[in-house]
Amino acid sequence: xxxxxxxxxxxxxxxxxxxxxxxxxxxxxxxxxxxxxxxxxxxxxxxxxxxxxxx
Amino acid sequence: xxxxxxxxxxxxxxxxxxxxxxxxxxxxxxxxxxxxxxxxxxxxxxxxxxxxxxxxxxxxxxxxxxxxxxxxxxxxxxxxxxxxxxxxxxxxxxxxxxxxxxxxxxxxxxxxxxxxxxxxxxxxxxxxxxxxxxxxxxxxxxxxxxxxxxxxxxxxxxxxxxxxxxxxxxxxxxxxxxxxxxxxxxxxxxxxxxxx
Numbered sequence: 160x161x162x163x164x165x166x167x168x169x170x171x172x173x174x175x176x177x178x179x180x181x182x183x184x185x186x187x188x189x190x191x192x193x194x195x196x197x198x199x200x201x202x203x204x205x206x207x208x209x210x211x212x213x214x
Numbered sequence: 215x216x217x218x219x220x221x222x223x224x225x226x227x228x229x230x231x232x233x234x235x236x237x238x239x240x241x242x243x244x245x246x247x248x249x250x251x252x253x254x255x256x257x258x259x260x261x262x263x264x265x266x267x268x269x270x271x272x273x274x275x276x277x278x279x280x281x282x283x284x285x286x287x288x289x290x291x292x293x294x295x296x297x298x299x300x301x302x303x304x305x306x307x308x309x310x311x312x313x314x315x316x317x318x319x320x321x322x323x324x325x326x327x328x329x330x331x332x333x334x335x336x337x338x339x340x341x342x343x344x345x346x347x348x349x350x351x352x353x354x355x356x357x358x359x360x361x362x363x364x365x366x367x368x369x370x371x372x373x374x375x376x377x378x379x380x381x382x383x384x385x386x387x388x389x390x391x392x393x394x395x396x397x398x399x400x401x402x403x404x405x406x407x408x409x410x
Contacts, residue, residue: 181381182348191383194353198337198387201355201375202409204337205305 228263236269237261240277247282252332252362254278258313259306260326266317268310271303280360301336303408305329327352332360335375339388342380351384 173181175187217229237240239262241254254277261267269275271281279293286292296302313326335357343350355377361370369376398408 181350183381184347187382187386190379190381191386194379194383194387197375197377198355199351201335201337201357204372204375205333207359 229261230268231275233275235275236267236273238269238274241274245278247278250278252330252358252360252364255330255332255360256324257328257330259310259329265322268313270306270310271357272298272408274298296331297336297338298331300338302331302334302335302359302409305334308410309386332358332362334359339384339391341385341388344385346386346389347382349382349385349389350380351388352378352380353384353387355380 215232215234216224216226229236231242238256238259240256243253245254256274256277259268259270259274261269270318276295276298278297281294284292309327309329313324316324316326335355336359337353337355340352340354341349342352355375357372357375363370366372392410398405
């Protein structure tokens with residue numbers, strides 16, 4: 160079986176460009192809006208505990 | 215943990231699974247992995263023999279793991295259990311409170327709601343550094359928490375609603391959630407609009 164340390168060492172690392180994007184205020188503002196919208200959509204889909212009633 | 219009825223008879227086996235967690239309305243028949251279904255998971259979180267007893271969050275006994283049981287090279291059993299804290303426990307707790315309210319108002323025949331982990335999603339924001347300009351956090355969502363291979367054949371999950379990414383935006387979300395949950399805990403105006 161493959162050594163886990165070797166597979167971790169082969170895992171892709173973020174590029175310099177990706178690292179810069181993760182800290183860019185403009186890009187991150189749009190990501191903030193996008194992630195929030197995605198979370199709201201997911202919550203609206205699954206947060207209805209009283210909709211299906213059983214005896 | 216031990217439990218006794220009003221006559222002093224031990225009822226631990228009726229209330230608890232061998233793991234010590236409370237049995238609820240789940241399928242505990244011990245089916246093999248190939249037969250696992252999303253519908254095996256509890257919906258009302260009531261003990262079948264004592265329906266006035268609820269167990270939510272980490273208190274209830276999961277019917278089985280959420281992915282195929284495997285073994286490490288050293289033989290250690292890897293049995294992943296679903297996350298039962300945070301958002302899912304908040305939803306279950308809310309369900310139990312509303313159900314108890316219904317039971318008090320309408321008696322044992324009252325209708326109670328359901329909140330299966332196979333139909334609920336969860337979001338998690340894991341902090342990886344603070345600071346409004348240099349902070350970082352991993353934001354992730356998963357829907358549904360328990361995979362449903364009937365509704366989503368390949369992955370068991372909705373890929374539109376299951377994602378993750380790391381960045382400064384995650385830190386802003388974490389900070390916003392911090393203030394939102396304190397606001398909700400204080401039951402300020404409109405608190406009920408803030409999700410669990």
